[in-house]
Amino acid sequence: MAKTIIISNRLPVQLQISNGGITAVPSVGGLATGMKSVHSGGDSLWIGWSGLTDEEIPEELTTEIDTALAEHGSSKVNLTEKEVDGFYYGFSNRTIWPLFHYFLEYSEFELESWEIYKAVNQKFADAILEKADNDDTIWIHDYQLMLVPQMVRAERPDISIGFFLHIPFPSYEIFRTLPWRKEVLLGLLGSDLIGFHTYDYERHFLSSVRRLLGLEVSFNDIYLDERVIKVDSFPMGIDYKKFSDAAKEHSQRSEDQKSELQKRLDTHKKSTPDAKFFLSIDRLDYTKGIAKRLKAFEYFLNKYPHYKEKVRLIILAVPSRSNVPQYQLLKREIDELVGRIN
Structure with missing residues (x-):
């Protein structure tokens, strides 16, 4: 066969x-x-x-x-x-x-x-x-x-x-x-x-x-x-049903069943229940524009200061290729930007 x-x-x-x-x-x-x-x-x-x-x-x-x-x-x-x-x-x-x-x-x-x-x-x-x-x-x-x-x-x-x-x-x-x-x-x-x-x-x-x-x-x-x-x-998509079902199942979990990430997100929501959240998930790569995204967020907060503490940007950046020099420099730049903005 x-x-x-x-x-x-x-x-x-x-x-x-x-x-x-x-x-x-x-x-x-x-x-x-x-x-x-x-x-x-x-x-x-x-x-x-x-x-x-x-x-x-x-x-x-x-x-x-x-x-x-x-x-x-x-x-x-x-x-x-x-x-x-x-x-x-x-x-x-x-x-x-x-x-x-x-x-x-x-x-x-x-x-x-x-x-x-x-x-x-x-x-x-x-x-x-x-x-x-x-x-x-x-x-x-x-x-x-x-x-x-x-x-x-x-x-x-x-x-x-x-x-x-x-x-x-x-x-x-x-x-x-x-x-x-x-x-x-x-x-x-x-x-x-x-x-x-x-x-x-x-x-x-x-x-x-x-x-x-x-x-x-x-x-x-x-x-x-x-x-x-x-x-x-051939544009490649995702298995939508799989992700949708996983999200529904996750929302039904008890506190001790939740992942560490979900617990941290819940803490953010409880501390400022009226805040809006921007969630971004990427691989830590210079092609993803993560540093530019952070600079844009900083610009937004400086231009509209009344939104400080009312909006939060959470970026999950998965490390990769950490022994390639450009990725090491990128991580350092992002760490510095996050520290400065906070």
Whole structure:
């Protein structure tokens, strides 16, 4: 029976080693949440990095880890500390992430990181080839794995491959500054279908393909090696019912069942019952505009001082990539802004 193989940098489960044993806990990340219904709704396998480097995994737990992941329909790709540093923290998040979000001043172009990125993408491709049958559907996700489609296509020319980019694709003028721009485009063009969130991202990609590779592009079709590659936009949403039901269930909890966050929100409400609350939830990232949001709130309070103590801004910023310099600087800036405004 044909199956769907989902591939992403991280698996939809988190591994925890404690007391000589291993436990696998479902992840709450955006991709894991968005793809959960697809993964659980049929015959599928999810391939990705477990979150633990080879150096962190005791040899005697290797089989136990594979078993724990298999129970969640997952299979791991092994990565060393050096590979994670060069592939994830290096090329993915110091080159592609800032460049694709138009932060050219943060983009770093290191040949060593690029070489590691290629090697790790090959690892993911090899993991797919090991598990995939010719009638399976391969669904590759996001900017960490943009070379994988062509690597799989080279070995399985007739297999169905889809790719979805969960971040913007920049304009041609920005994308062409990447030294390995043609390699990235050709990697993506190993797919049969390439998806983006919006039409603008789709248009930028098609423009880069036409101008950098000189390929024939007709509307949203790309012609390459007697293949037709479809490109389209697929806005990704959330499972509304799941969030709605969770909110209703949470409101019925007794005091001792409430989360620490809910208790803190309740304290705010009780201290100033007439105050209005602005609640913002983001990952701590320079692309989210958190610092600008705080400065706008400060400006609002200075311009309309009679609203002080009548409105409150609560920002939940989840830390990420804390060993990337730009994220360390961002956290310091936000901490200083919050202290000053308060």
